[in-house]
Amino acid sequence: MHIDPLEKKWMYVVGFMTAVMIGSMAYAAIMLNMHPPSNVETIDPKTLHLSGEFAEDNLGATTNPDGSVTVRMVAARYSFYPQMIEVPADTDVKFRITSPDVLHGVHVPFTNMSTMVVPGYVSEVNTRFSREGEAQFLCNEYCGLGHDYMWSKLKVVPKG
Amino acid sequence: MYDKSKSVALANLWVAFAAFFVAIILGLYQVMNRSGLFPELESHELYFASVSTHGVLMGFVLTTFFIMGFGYYTATTTLKRPLWNKGLAWVAFLVALSGTVMAAIPLLTGKASILYTFYPPLMAHPMFYIGATLLVVGSWIWCLEMIMSVITWRRDNPGKVVPLAMYGTTANAIMWLWTSAGVAIEMLFQLIPWSLGLMDTIDPGLARTLFSWTLHAIVYFWLFPAYIAMYTILPKMAGGRLFSDEMGRVAFIMLLVLSVPIGFHHLYMDPQQSAGFKFLHMLGTFGVAIPTLLTGFTVLASLEGAGRLRGGQGLFGWITALNWKEPMVVAGMLALFMLIAGGWGGMINASYSMNTLVHNTQWVTGHFHLIFAGTTVIMYLAVAYHLWPKLTGRRLASRGMAVFQLWLWMIGMMVLTMPWHVLGLLGQPRRISSTPYDSPLVQQWDPHELAMIVGGAILLFSALLFVLNLLMSHAARKLDSVSDDDWAIAVYPPMSVPKSMNGFVLWNGILTVWMIVAYGIPIVQLLILDAPGSMPWGY
Ligand code: HEM
Numbered sequence: 001m002h003i004d005p006l007e008k009k010w011m012y013v014v015g016f017m018t019a020v021m022i023g024s025m026a027y028a029a030i031m032l033n034m035h036p037p038s039n040v041e042t043i044d045p046k047t048l049h050l051s052g053e054f055a056e057d058n059l060g061a062t063t064n065p066d067g068s069v070t071v072r073m074v075a076a077r078y079s080f081y082p083q084m085i086e087v088p089a090d091t092d093v094k095f096r097i098t099s100p101d102v103l104h105g106v107h108v109p110f111t112n113m114s115t116m117v118v119p120g121y122v123s124e125v126n127t128r129f130s131r132e133g134e135a136q137f138l139c140n141e142y143c144g145l146g147h148d149y150m151w152s153k154l155k156v157v158p159k160g
Numbered sequence: 161m162y163d164k165s166k167s168v169a170l171a172n173l174w175v176a177f178a179a180f181f182v183a184i185i186l187g188l189y190q191v192m193n194r195s196g197l198f199p200e201l202e203s204h205e206l207y208f209a210s211v212s213t214h215g216v217l218m219g220f221v222l223t224t225f226f227i228m229g230f231g232y233y234t235a236t237t238t239l240k241r242p243l244w245n246k247g248l249a250w251v252a253f254l255v256a257l258s259g260t261v262m263a264a265i266p267l268l269t270g271k272a273s274i275l276y277t278f279y280p281p282l283m284a285h286p287m288f289y290i291g292a293t294l295l296v297v298g299s300w301i302w303c304l305e306m307i308m309s310v311i312t313w314r315r316d317n318p319g320k321v322v323p324l325a326m327y328g329t330t331a332n333a334i335m336w337l338w339t340s341a342g343v344a345i346e347m348l349f350q351l352i353p354w355s356l357g358l359m360d361t362i363d364p365g366l367a368r369t370l371f372s373w374t375l376h377a378i379v380y381f382w383l384f385p386a387y388i389a390m391y392t393i394l395p396k397m398a399g400g401r402l403f404s405d406e407m408g409r410v411a412f413i414m415l416l417v418l419s420v421p422i423g424f425h426h427l428y429m430d431p432q433q434s435a436g437f438k439f440l441h442m443l444g445t446f447g448v449a450i451p452t453l454l455t456g457f458t459v460l461a462s463l464e465g466a467g468r469l470r471g472g473q474g475l476f477g478w479i480t481a482l483n484w485k486e487p488m489v490v491a492g493m494l495a496l497f498m499l500i501a502g503g504w505g506g507m508i509n510a511s512y513s514m515n516t517l518v519h520n521t522q523w524v525t526g527h528f529h530l531i532f533a534g535t536t537v538i539m540y541l542a543v544a545y546h547l548w549p550k551l552t553g554r555r556l557a558s559r560g561m562a563v564f565q566l567w568l569w570m571i572g573m574m575v576l577t578m579p580w581h582v583l584g585l586l587g588q589p590r591r592i593s594s595t596p597y598d599s600p601l602v603q604q605w606d607p608h609e610l611a612m613i614v615g616g617a618i619l620l621f622s623a624l625l626f627v628l629n630l631l632m633s634h635a636a637r638k639l640d641s642v643s644d645d646d647w648a649i650a651v652y653p654p655m656s657v658p659k660s661m662n663g664f665v666l667w668n669g670i671l672t673v674w675m676i677v678a679y680g681i682p683i684v685q686l687l688i689l690d691a692p693g694s695m696p697w698g699y
């Protein structure tokens with residue numbers, strides 16, 4: 001096996017670069033507890049609207065005793081329900097979202113709020129919004145011919 | 161003389177490029193529709209039928225047929241003997257072609273507008289799933305042909321080193337068997353029985369997991385022939401030698417072992433997988449950057465050698481000294497340029513934490529058009545220019561037009577994909593056909609929507625020049641002789657290599673263990689979890 005000295009140097013550089021990238025990722029995950037939404041939890045898409053936390057009356061934002069906010073949403077063709085969510089700025093927000101029909105995805109531009117919504121499962125995202133004002137939830141996974149029309153509003157209001 | 165199976169290679173390549181040309185026209189229509197500047201064009205039905213067809217034609221038809229055609233040429237001319245079973249190559253072609261036609265009918269009639277990822281519980285006409293499966297079955301026959309050709313050659317040439325191009329092609333065939341197993345399981349146990357009404361419900365989380373098994377490594381299936389051309393054709397056409405044969409083998413082996421068990425990076429944002437397995441797949445995802453970094457080095461080093469042989473001086477002088485009139489050289493340099501431009505974007509997609517910012521935005525479409533439609537396809541085009549005289553026995557109609565066309569391809573691709581990257585960062589979701597959102601964001605998007613139409617038009621023009629050149633070549637002047645030995649020679653051609661670098665037994669073993677951990681356990685977990693199923697939905 002013949003390895004050129006220059007090639008060997010490059011292999012060290014490549015090894016170093018890879019280690020740095022994996023290292024920073026591992027640091028963020030382990031030390032800063034930054035993980036993608038990975039809430040393995042099931043729900044029956046056929047009956048979720050009938051009772052329980054995703055029944056219509058229970059949707060929306062609720063403030064928890066510790067001051068954090070939980071938002072329950074249903075992603076269904078072609079909107080996110082309720083169609084307007086209000087949350088305080090600089091507060092821990094937990095989204096719980098599920099779908100009674102097909103696959104959807106949701107993100108709020110310029111924030112860390114993003115998740116897939118897979119029927120049969122509940123998606124959970126933990127985040128904080130620092131910028132006050134109006135923003136949008138946009139569906140980002142093809143869900144049918146009306147996919148473009150699938151969006152709703154988010155209002156971030158001053159904390160207090 | 162041995163039979164080079166030229167007609168079956170040519171037949172496969174023509175199906176590939178016919179699909180490519182149809183899909184490019186659809187691509188231009190799509191960017192026009194999306195921009196909102198042509199209200200009379202706008203139709204959601206048409207748009208999503210079009211983008212489903214475009215995705216299937218580019219992602220599955222162009223690639224599979226190109227890889228099969230190139231593989232037959234590679235197998236016969238590197239091993240210097242006929243294929244293991246010539247008749248079977250035609251069987252593979254016919255199976256794959258009938259699958260393509262079967263899938264095309266529902267696609268073109270709007271009965272399969274579920275995009276090329278066909279995520280359930282959206283349901284298409286069963287013919288779509290069956291057709292797509294047949295296309296894969298055809299490609300499996302090709303894999304068998306490649307693997308058996310090498311096995312019989314090695315039996316007859318004990319101790320000899322398998323030529324690098326064929327070693328890479330075999331690695332790709334084996335990798336594709338591993339890769340396609342995920343989608344095959346999804347088709348046979350989920351989508352087909354469900355679409356035929358034999359099953360009432362389906363688990364979309366399991367389906368996405370199986371699809372992710374295929375979805376990542378399939379891009380390496382597409383990229384492999386581009387790398388093979390960079391290692392084994394480009395240095396020779398540049399007038400130099402391959403810097404290192406062994407490094408090529410190392411890269412091919414790493415691609416085989418690393419690219420399959422990492423598909424969860426497509427599921428970072430999914431609720432049905434836990435963070436631990438996503439993290440594990442992230443590790444492998446960064447590992448698979450290594451063979452690409454090695455390839456970039458070896459190819460550039462080979463080109464530098466060629467440039468210096470041609471009298472290039474100084475740090476960058478070798479670049480201008482390269483033969484910029486040779487299509488393969490032009491394509492190779494432009495492919496590397498787009499790979500570098502797109503590679504850093506890939507690092508962000510692959511990042512366990514930063515993925516959140518770009519996931520399913522238009523950024524992703526920009527990224528994969530740049531690397532796939534850019535880097536990979538420009539090499540396909542150059543390989544076609546390289547092979548056409550060898551397969552037809554006639555001159556290429558115009559080398560000048562070929563070089564011009566390749567430059568246009570790169571320019572068009574940059575103009576198309578840079579705005580897409582920006583749009584993604586500006587929050588635009590992917591897979592939309594218009595932008596009806598009531599938000600000030602939409603105004604920020606508009607200028608970029610215009611730029612991508614220009615890019616699409618340049619690409620269509622470039623593709624037209626490409627197809628014309630090939631067509632005209634069939635009527636060009638006959639060549640007195642064609643050389644089938646245009647494979648690059650290494651600076652130090654290996655006289656012998658370790659057994660592990662001449663075969664794949666060890667690597668298949670490692671991959672088996674890794675796949676049991678990376679996919680076996682999560683799939684069993686999903687089966688135990690047994691999430692409530694979903695009914696089929698139209699669109
Ligand atoms: C004229 C050049 C091209 C144009 C204008 C174009 C345009 C588009 C557009 C607008 C989409 C929809 C993307 C989305 O909304 O997510 C798309 C999807 C796609 N394109 Fe292209 N494209 C071109 C060339 C290519 C080439 C050369 C390839 C690969 C060889 C390719 C592969 C794909 C694939 C696989 C999809 C499916 C993506 C999905 O379903 O999300 N395209 N293209």
Ligand SMILES: [Cu+2]
Pocket residue numbers: 104105139140141142143144146147148150
């Ligand atoms: Cu949608």
Ligand SMILES: [Cu+2]
Pocket residue numbers: 375376377379423425426
């Ligand atoms: Cu991938």
